[in-house]
Each structure stands twice: as structure tokens, then as C-alpha cells.
Amino acid sequence: MIAETLTPEKFRALSPAQFFAKYREIAGFSNPTRALYQTVRELVENALDATDSHGILPNIKIVIRRSPENPSHYTITVEDNGIGIPPQHVPNAFGRVLFSSKYVLRQTRGMFGLGVKAAIIYGQMTTGNPVEIITSTMGSKRIYYFKLRIDLKKNEPVILERGSWRKIRDWHGTIASITIEGDWSRAKRNVIEYIRRTAVVTPYANIVFVSPDGEIIYYKRTITKVPIPPKIVKPHPHGIDLELLKEMIKHNSEKTIKDFLINSFHGIGYKTVDELLQLIKINNNKKVDSLTENEIKKLANILRGIDREVILQFKDSGKYKTLLKMLQEVFPWLSKEKIIQAIEYVNKILVNKINKGQLERLNSKFDPTKLKLEHIDALVRALKKYYPRIRPPSPSALSPLGEEIIIEGLKRVYEPEFVTAVTRKPLSYQGHPFIIEVGIAYGGKILTSDKPVLVRFANRIPLIYDESSDVAWKVVKPKKDEKEKRGKEGFDWKAYGIEFPAPLIVFTHICSTKIPFKGVGKESVADVPEIENELKLALREVARRLRIYILKKKKEEEKRRRITVLARYVPEIARNLSIILRDIMGTDGIEPLLREKLIEAIAVRTGIDKMKIMKTIENVGVET
Amino acid sequence: MAYISGIDKRVRERGIEVFKKKFQRLAKRILEGRPPTFIIPKRTLSNTIYDERRRLLLLGPEILRRSFLDVNESRKFMQTTLMAAIIYDALVNNEYPTIRDLYYRGKHTIVYRDEKSRLRSEYTWDEQRESDSVIRDLEVYLGLLREELLILSKEKGKVVGNMKIRSGDDVIDLSRMGHGAML
Numbered sequence: 027m028i029a030e031t032l033t034p035e036k037f038r039a040l041s042p043a044q045f046f047a048k049y050r051e052i053a054g055f056s057n058p059t060r061a062l063y064q065t066v067r068e069l070v071e072n073a074l075d076a077t078d079s080h081g082i083l084p085n086i087k088i089v090i091r092r093s094p095e096n097p098s099h100y101t102i103t104v105e106d107n108g109i110g111i112p113p114q115h116v117p118n119a120f121g122r123v124l125f126s127s128k129y130v131l132r133q134t135r136g137m138f139g140l141g142v143k144a145a146i147i148y149g150q151m152t153t154g155n156p157v158e159i160i161t162s163t164m165g166s167k168r169i170y171y172f173k174l175r176i177d178l179k180k181n182e183p184v185i186l187e188r189g190s191w192r193k194i195r196d197w198h199g200t201i202a203s204i205t206i207e208g209d210w211s212r213a214k215r216n217v218i219e220y221i222r223r224t225a226v227v228t229p230y231a232n233i234v235f236v237s238p239d240g241e242i243i244y245y246k247r248t249i250t251k252v253p254i255p256p257k258i259v260k261p262h263p264h265g266i267d268l269e270l271l272k273e274m275i276k277h278n279s280e281k282t283i284k285d286f287l288i289n290s291f292h293g294i295g296y297k298t299v300d301e302l303l304q305l306i307k308i309n310n311n312k313k314v315d316s317l318t319e320n321e322i323k324k325l326a327n328i329l330r331g332i333d334r335e336v337i338l339q340f341k342d343s344g345k346y347k348t349l350l351k352m353l354q355e356v357f358p359w360l361s362k363e364k365i366i367q368a369i370e371y372v373n374k375i376l377v378n379k380i381n382k383g384q385l386e387r388l389n390s391k392f393d394p395t396k397l398k399l400e401h402i403d404a405l406v407r408a409l410k411k412y413y414p415r416i417r418p419p420s421p422s423a424l425s426p427l428g429e430e431i432i433i434e435g436l437k438r439v440y441e442p443e444f445v446t447a448v449t450r451k452p453l454s455y456q457g458h459p460f461i462i463e464v465g466i467a468y469g470g471k472i473l474t475s476d477k478p479v480l481v482r483f484a485n486r487i488p489l490i491y492d493e494s495s496d497v498a499w500k501v502v503k504p505k506k507d508e509k510e511k512r513g514k515e516g517f518d519w520k521a522y523g524i525e526f527p528a529p530l531i532v533f534t535h536i537c538s539t540k541i542p543f544k545g546v547g548k549e550s551v552a553d554v555p556e557i558e559n560e561l562k563l564a565l566r567e568v569a570r571r572l573r574i575y576i577l578k579k580k581k582e583e584e585k586r587r588r589i590t591v592l593a594r595y596v597p598e599i600a601r602n603l604s605i606i607l608r609d610i611m612g613t614d615g616i617e618p619l620l621r622e623k624l625i626e627a628i629a630v631r632t633g634i635d636k637m638k639i640m641k642t643i644e645n646v647g648v649e650t
Numbered sequence: 651m652a653y654i655s656g657i658d659k660r661v662r663e664r665g666i667e668v669f670k671k672k673f674q675r676l677a678k679r680i681l682e683g684r685p686p687t688f689i690i691p692k693r694t695l696s697n698t699i700y701d702e703r704r705r706l707l708l709l710g711p712e713i714l715r716r717s718f719l720d721v722n723e724s725r726k727f728m729q730t731t732l733m734a735a736i737i738y739d740a741l742v743n744n745e746y747p748t749i750r751d752l753y754y755r756g757k758h759t760i761v762y763r764d765e766k767s768r769l770r771s772e773y774t775w776d777e778q779r780e781s782d783s784v785i786r787d788l789e790v791y792l793g794l795l796r797e798e799l800l801i802l803s804k805e806k807g808k809v810v811g812n813m814k815i816r817s818g819d820d821v822i823d824l825s826r827m828g829h830g831a832m833l
Contacts, residue, residue: 586765591721594762595728598774599686599718602728602735606673616677623680624718631685631719642763 041181043122046144047151054548055148062100062208063216063490065148066090068141069104069202070224071487074231076108076200079255083247084108084231088221092210092238099153100208100238107199110163113170113190120146120157120202121176121183143176145204150175152207156186160201162193169193210238216490218243222439223481223488226533227427229434249434253425260292262419263329264457265540271326279315283325286314291329293417301414302328305359328359331416332409334555335456337402341394349397350390353405360412366390368408375404419459421452424537427486432465432533440531443469446571447533450564455556458540462557464564465533466572472529478502478519483535484543484551492550498534500553501561517562522569523576534561589632593642596624658800662741665799668792669738686718688730690791709790716787726784730791732756732774733784737799743818748802753781 050056054064070088077084085107093099111119120142146157162169173187214237221235225245230252233245261270278286287299294302303310306324308317317325330336336356346352353365369388376388388401427435432447447465454460472479482489482498493499504526505516524530542552551557600620607616629636680686690713691697697710718727736755740747747755759771775781789796815822 583765588721590762590764592719592724594760594772595718595724598728598760599731602731603673603677603680605735606669606738607677610670610674611677620677620680623683624686626683627680627685627719630683641767644763 041179043143043147043176043178043181047147047178050144050148055144058098058152058207058209059212059216061145061148061152061206062090062102062210062213063220064141065102065145065204065206065208066104066217067220067487068145069102069204070221072142072202073104073106073108073200074224074228074486076106076110078228078230078252080109081252081255082108083250083252084228084233086231087234087236089236090210090217090238093153093205096153098207098209099155099205100210101155101203101205103201103203105199105201107197110166110198110200111159111161112163112166113161113172116159116161116170116172117174117183117185120159120172121174122181142202142204145206147176147178149204149206153205155205158203162198164198166198167193169197220488220490221245223483223490226435226439226481227431227483227486227488227535229431229438245438248438249431251430253427253431256425257422259420259423259539260290262292262454262457262459263294263416264331264333264419264454266291266326266329266457268323268326271322271329275314275317275322279313281314282311283308283314283317284310292420295417298414298416305412305414307359324358327357331457332357332406332413333456334399334402334406337397337405341397341402344395346394348390349388349392349394352394353409357409360409364412365409368405368412371408372401372404376401418452419454419457419539421459421461423539424452424459424461425486426461426463426537427535429463429465432463432535436465436467436531436533440467441471442467442529442531444572444575446568448564448567450560453556453560455542455554458538460536460538460557460560462560462564463533463535463537464561464568465535466565466568467531467533468572468575469529472531474527474529476527477504478526478528478530478532481531481533482551483533484541484548485537486535487548489549489551492544495544496550497553497558498536498551498561501558501565502532502534517565517569519569523573524569532565536561585632585634589628589634589639590642592628593625593639596621596628597643600624661798662744662800665741665792665794666738668794669734669741672792673734686727688716688727688787688791690714690716690787693786693790728760729756729775729780729784730787733781733788737785737788737801741800745817746800746802749782749785749796750778752785752801753778756781 054067055061066088070086073086074084076082077086087103087105089103091101091103093101122143149155149157156173156175159172159174160169161172168190169192171187171189171191172185174183174185176182177184218235218237221233221243225231225233229249230247231245232247233243235243237243261274274290275286278290281289283303284299287294287302288296300310306321306328308321308325337353340346340352340356346355349369350362350365353368354360354362357365369390369392373387373389426449429447429449432449433445436442436445436447445465445467447463450462450464452459452461480493480499480502482493482496489496500515501517503516504519519526519528536551536557541548542554542557544550544552600617603620604617625636625639628634628639632639676686676688691709692712692714693709694712697712699708699710700706701708716723716727716730718724733752733756736747736752740752753775756774758774760774761769761771764770775784785796785801789799792799813824815824
């Protein structure tokens with residue numbers, strides 16, 4: 027377009043593989059340190075997807091070896107006991123970028139289908155070594171072996187070697203080896219942290235890690251329950267955009283609009299479809315391929331529903347002089363009267379809520395760029411009255427870990443004295459279902475630190491980098507001073523009986539069909555209000571349980587302290603009294619009898635077992 | 651042999667009897683499973699009465715209960731029994747201890763395990779102030795003055811010369827010591 031007319035520069039197409047070779051930092055391969063970490067991550071996540079997503083208890087072995095010829099070259103080998111890859115799919119699965127079985131709407135660990143291939147391309151570019159794969163599917167009688175590289179120009183696998191042999195033992199799974207240029211001494215900390223956190227969310231997996239220096243880390247399976255694998259679901263109308271809708275219409279051109287909507291979307295039933303179509307004035311029986319461009323636009327618009335984001339997108343475009351005009355454009359299926367009614371309704375609630383100094387009356391002439399968040403939220407509530415009820419997005423596409431797995435995972439990795447977890451009910455943001463899970467581990471072998479240690483997960487993947495910009499940190503970080511107390515950010519740990527430094531780990535897990543990552547590195551989650559709020563509620567719930575535990579513990583400690591205060595004097599008192607009494611009572615038998623009776627008196631008063639009280643004076647002599 | 655006065659002997663015997671009577675009662679309480687408690691007249695100014703006829707200051711009717719099971723008093727309770735045992739022992743053995751003697755005789759460590767099972771220790775008393783206070787408590791508890799318990803608080807004379815004295819099992823050779831040996 028403009029570029030073509032102004033400059034003589036020639037445009038040439040990049041193949042997807044070339045694109046990733048050129049912009050490798052997008053996939054997390056910006057330097058040898060990060061690349062080593064990323065390669066481990068991609069291979070481990072594939073290994074887990076091949077096992078637990080299919081109900082198999084994972085046995086995963088990760089080995090990093092330093093090349094004897096070149097100390098900056100490392101071979102990363104990951105072995106799993108998963109479903110294996112059918113041999114005809116191996117070349118494409120490892121050698122063609124954007125070939126993936128994951129392009130469906132369900133929660134999976136990887137999503138782009140490029141992770142492992144980015145690692146292969148990176149290895150190819152830095153060391154020239156091909157990827158090696160050994161695999162066998164569950165029913166297969168043979169084990170297959172491949173050595174291949176990716177032809178960047180053609181985005182095609184090139185098979186260098188292949189072979190197969192008969193299976194002797196009943197093995198299935200995949201072993202993949204990639205050799206890359208890396209920096210173990212720098213990557214070590216994050217790689218080990220990544221494996222530790224993976225162990226937190228997979229207490230049902232055996233994980234063995236062998237480092238280039240021969241250190242072995244082993245996480246033993248502590249539970250045999252695998253989380254229920256997610257199902258594939260139909261898209262929710264709120265998550266739709268114009269392009270996606272057109273694509274869907276193309277594949278369903280035969281259908282009437284009514285059947286199309288009911289069959290293709292989640293949450294739309296017979297009643298809702300009639301209401302929706304009535305609003306945009308389209309005949310129920312119209313074939314979808316005869317819809318006009320304008321009708322499709324309207325349909326996309328109404329399917330997106332009403333939420334804050336929809337209005338925010340239009341607010342600052344500069345195109346709209348008045349609020350009425352803007353809302354009419356955003357919600358063309360609503361009549362002018364209805365929109366004016368909604369604005370008046372908003373005025374009424376704002377009058378009651380905002381003090382006089384801040385009072386601003388909205389009217390249809392109001393400049394939309396001056397809309398504040400509270401205006402928008404009130405408008406959303408008012409306009410929703412005119413919107414047919416669509417069921418919320420289905421959480422069956424999600425696979426939360428569940429409280430039991432989180433608790434077991436935190437226990438096996440951190441060995442705390444107290445641990446609890448909560449799985450919240452599914453909700454949605456912008457048409458995407460999500461579930462928040464939060465866990466807390468306290469005391470035991472956890473080291474004391476100035477801040478809570480946050481371990482973040484998104485769709486069961488540990489997030490290590492960019493913690494400070496993540497929405498979870500915004501919620502979990504301690505409130506600093508009085509000023510911040512009134513602010514929205516941070517958590518008031520003091521109110522829950524925690525004073526830092528304290529031995530505390532907070533676990534957060536967001537699962538969704540679409541995680542709102544910040545940037546392309548997929549390492550931190552954006553602060554979506556719905557997600558932030560759920561995190562807060564979940565954290566409060568687990569923190570409340572922790573507070574109860576801490577109070578109880580303090581009380582018991584106080585009681586135990588009291589016992590030692592009393593019990594320590596028992597031998598002394600018994601001896602003293604016996605000095606006076608033995609002349610009357612005759613024998614020395616009085617001393618042990620007095621001891622016994624004094625301990626009994628303590629037991630009666632405190633309600634604590636005699637044996638426990640006796641511990642205070644166990645193996646302790648009395649001086650004379 | 652040291653001279654033992656007849657008056658001292660009678661005083662000793664009386665002291666021993668009072669000790670036995672009082673502590674038998676305490677022991678009975680303990681063996682019956684009732685909370686171990688000393689009931690002691692209060693030695694506060696507000697509990698002091700002036701007897702005009704006899705022209706004497708007397709203790710009033712207010713009492714204080716020193717209970718072993720009260721965390722704030724258990725240490726004091728232990729100290730009271732400790733002092734009682736030492737004074738009783740001195741009475742039986744024909745001794746005339748000073749209050750400083752009593753302080754040293756009673757001072758030793760008590761070893762115990764804390765709530766985390768660590769070995770810990772503390773002194774029966776730290777300063778003489780603590781042991782002196784317990785002596786006064788015992789005086790009012792037993793209803794006997796310290797002179798009646800044969801405790802010397804200040805020097806009443808000197809014994810010097812070429813003399814050996816047996817006190818209980820101890821033999822004191824005065825010729826080998828200064829004049830402070832036998833106060």
C-alpha cells in the first residue's frame with residue numbers, strides 16, 4: 027500500500043520457520059541462558075501433555091549433558107511414558123512449524139505449536155545438530171527412531187536417519203534429544219526452580235533430573251490421582267470477533283442462522299436464539315451464506331455481549347462526539363430510547379453513590395472520552411437489562427488441579443507444617459472461562475523471608491520470569507504502609523496474623539482457554555479485573571484458614587510453655603518436702619509419691635496428658 | 651564439744667514440731683489431690699495493726715495464697731519449700747546459719763526440658779534478696795521469728811581461741827581461721 031508507492035523496497039514472504047529463526051526471542055530463545063531454560067520447559071511440557079492429559083501417571087526423566095567437544099553445547103534429553111507419537115506424524119510434529127494437535131478450544135500447556143520446534147531451530151542454528159526422537163505408541167509392536175532437521179525455507183522436516191526395532195519390553199512414550207548452545211551456570215537456578223515448581227503441580231508424577239554436573243534431583247510420586255483431562259468445547263459467544271465469526275460461517279454455509287448459532291456456540295439455546303435474532307431483526311430461517319456484511323457485523327456485535335472491554339475499545343476513538351452516538355454504534359441492536367433510558371438509570375445510581383463535588387451528570391450529549399470506569403461499569407449494568415441471558419462459558423474445557431493435588435504438591439516439595447488450598451468456581455472474562463486456584467504453605471522446612479514467596483502457574487505451567495509485573499504479585503505482595511493500606515494493591519497480611527519475615531509460600535494457578543499473558547514471552551499475566559478479583563477472594567479464603575491455624579498454634583504453645591513453667595519445679599519441691607516429711611512418714615517412698623501427685627495436679631489443671639508433662643523433667647537430675 | 655544451751659535445744663525442738671505439723675498438712679493436701687498452696691499472712695503495710703495495749707505492731711487478718719499451679723507464683727512456691735527444707739535441716743543438725751548461709755546453701759541450678767525438648771536451666775534464686783524474702787514468708791507462715799528458728803542475722807559475739815567446734819558433721823578449727831569463722 028503506502029510502502030509500495032513510496033519505497034522501492036521488495037517484500038518477500040518469510041516461512042513460519044524462517045520467521046521464528048529471525049525473531050527467536052518471541053519464543054523465549056533470546057540468549058544461551060534463556061534458551062537452555064526454554065528448551066527444558068518445552069520438552070517437559072510436551073512430556074506431561076503426552077501423559078497426564080491422557081490419564082497416564084507420568085514418569086519423566088530429564089537429562090542435560092555437556093558436550094565433551096564443546097563445553098557451551100548441551101544436549102537436553104527428556105523421556106516420558108506417554109501415549110507416544112505414531113511414526114507417520116513424527117516428522118511433522120517435530121519438523122513443521124505451526125503443526126499442532128493443540129489448535130482447539132481447550133486448556134493445554136502449549137498453545138502455539140511452535141515451542142519445541144523453536145528449540146530445534148535454535149539448536150540447529152547454534153550447534154548444527156539435528157533432533158533425535160525415539161517413540162512408540164501404546165499398541166505398537168515396534169519402537170521408532172528419527173533424526174531430523176527443519177528446512178527453514180520450506181518449513182519442512184528433513185529426515186536424516188530413521189529406523190525401527192521390535193519392542194522387547196512393554197514400553198510406550200517418547201524420548202526427545204535436542205542439542206543447543208547454552209549456559210548452564212547461568213540457567214541452573216531457573217531450570218532447577220522450573221523443575222521444582224513443575225513438581226508442585228504434578229505430585230502424581232515421578233520426576234528425575236540429572237544435571238550436567240551429575241547432580242540428581244528426584245521427586246517421588248506421592249499421589250495416584252491425575253486431574254481430569256479438559257474437554258474440547260464450542261466457543262462462547264462473548265469470546266467471538268468478526269474474523270472468527272466469518273470463518274465459522276464459511277464452514278457452516280448450509281445451515282440456517284438459527285441452527286448455526288445453536289450448534290456452533292456454547293450457551294445459546296432455542297429461547298436465547300429467538301431473542302437475539304429479534305433484536306438484530308434477522309429472520310430465523312435465513313441461510314448463513316446469504317447474510318449481508320452489515321448483518322454479520324451486527325451479529326458479531328451482539329454475540330460479544332456487553333462488558334467493560336467492549337465500551338472501552340470505542341471510548342477514545344475520537345470518532346464519537348456524544349455518548350448516545352457512541353453507544354448506538356457499539357450496540358446497534360438497541361433502540362435510541364433504550365439507550366437514553368439506560369443513561370438516565372446510570373445518573374440515578376451515580377447520584378446516590380458519588381459525593382456532590384465529584385458529581386457529573388451523564389447525558390446523551392456527554393463526551394465519551396470523559397467516561398470514567400465507574401460510569402462504564404454502571405452503563406454495563408444498565409444495558410444488560412436489554413440483553414438476552416446467555417449461559418456463562420463452560421468450565422469443562424478447563425482442568426483445574428483441585429485442592430487435593432495442590433496440597434499434595436506443596437507438601438512434597440516444600441514440606442510445610444501447614445498447607446491449604448482453594449479452587450474457586452469458574453467465571454469468565456471477555457467470553458473466556460477461567461478458574462482461579464490459590465494455595466498457601468506455612469512453616470516446616472520453608473525458609474523465612476521478608477516477603478511471601480510466590481509460585482505462579484498458568485494452565486499448570488510454572489511462570490518464573492517477570493514476577494513483579496504479574497497480576498498475582500499485585501494481589502499477593504504485602505501492603506507496605508498506612509498510605510498503601512487504603513490503596514487497592516497488595517494484601518494486608520498483618521490482618522491475617524502474618525508478620526514478615528515469615529516462612530510463607532503462596533501458590534496461584536490460573537486456568538483458562540485463553541490466558542491473558544502480557545507480551546509474547548508467556549511469563550506474566552495481565553491484570554484483568556475479573557481475574558484480579560478472584561485471586562483476591564481466593565487468597566483471603568486460604569489466609570483466613572492460615573490465621574485460624576496460627577492462632578491455635580500460639581494458644582497451644584502458650585499452654586505448653588505454662589506446663590514447663592510448672593513442671594520444672596516438681597522434682598525440687600518433692601525433694602524439699604520429703605526432707606521434712608521423711609521423719610514423720612518413715613520411708614523415702616514419699617518423694618516419688620509427691621512427684622506423682624504434683625504432676626497429677628498439673629494434669630488436672632491444664633487438661634494435658636501426664637506423659638507429656640513428664641517430658642519436661644525427663645532424664646533430668648536433681649541437685650542436692 | 652561446743653556448748654549447746656538448754657534454751658536453744660528447747661527452741662529447736664519446738665521449731666521442728668511446728669515444721670512437721672505445718673508441712674504434714676501441706677503434704678496431706680497434695681496427696682489428696684488438692685492444689686498445693688501455702689496460706690501466708692500478708693506482710694503489707696495495709697495489713698499491719700498496732701496493738702496499743704502491748705505497744706506492738708502486729709500482722710492483720712489478711713492472707714495470701716501462694717499456689718503452685720499459678721504460673722506467676724510457682725517459682726516462689728518452689729523457693730518456699732526449698733528454704734523450709736534448708737532451715738529444717740539446720741534445726742535438726744544443731745546449726746546456727748546466717749541468712750547468707752541459707753542463701754548459699756539453697757542456690758543451685760534446676761535443669762529441665764522446654765516445650766521444644768531442649769535442655770535448659772535456671773537458678774533456684776539469683777540474689778539474696780529473693781531468699782531473704784522467702785525467709786520472712788516462712789516466719790509468718792510458721793508463726794515463728796527467725797531467732798526461734800536459730801537463724802542469725804547479725805553477729806552477737808565472737809568466739810576466738812584455740813578451740814575446735816563440731817557443728818553437725820563439720821569440725822571447725824577456730825585457731826586456723828579469722829574472727830568471722832563462727833559468728
